[in-house]
Amino acid sequence: MISKLNTKNKEVSENIYTVFQVSYKVEAELLKAVDFPPLKRSVQNFINSNTQFFGYYSNEKLAGVIEIKSDDKLTHIQSLVVHPNNFRQGIASKLMKFTLVNFNSKIITVETGLQNIPAINLYKQFEFIETKQWDTNHGVRKIELKLNC
Secondary structure (H helix, E strand, O other): OEEEEOOOOHHHHHHHHHHHHHHHHHHHHHHOOOOOHHHHOOHHHHHHOOOEEEEEEEOOEEEEEEEEEEOOOEEEEEEEEEOHHHOOOOHHHHHHHHHHHHOOOOEEEEEEEOOOHHHHHHHHHOOOEEEEEEEOOOOOEEEEEEEEO
């Protein structure tokens, strides 16, 4: 169900791009963001990325993606998206569990918009705690959450 995604493969990156676009459009609306940087990522950005991507497949379609940047000390969840057709099916939780089991850093961090209550509730369910808030230059108040492992 969850597998590592080879972003060097253009078709794989196109599928990731599609899920990011539809998911982040929903988040941009939730945050009332007019200029939302995640929506500006291109297929080429995924192909050239130095982060790791893992995908959750449902009925042979990419339904969710988690993007991870990790070393021995810190794992940062760059992105966690679920296709709107697959909301409320536990996919984000499965991707989080996968990350917690497969990455052995002492600290895991994630950022999201302060108004993204579903995401914040998900991270708090996994015992992440708020570490800071700030305003971005694109009009979104963000929150960082951290888990000490």
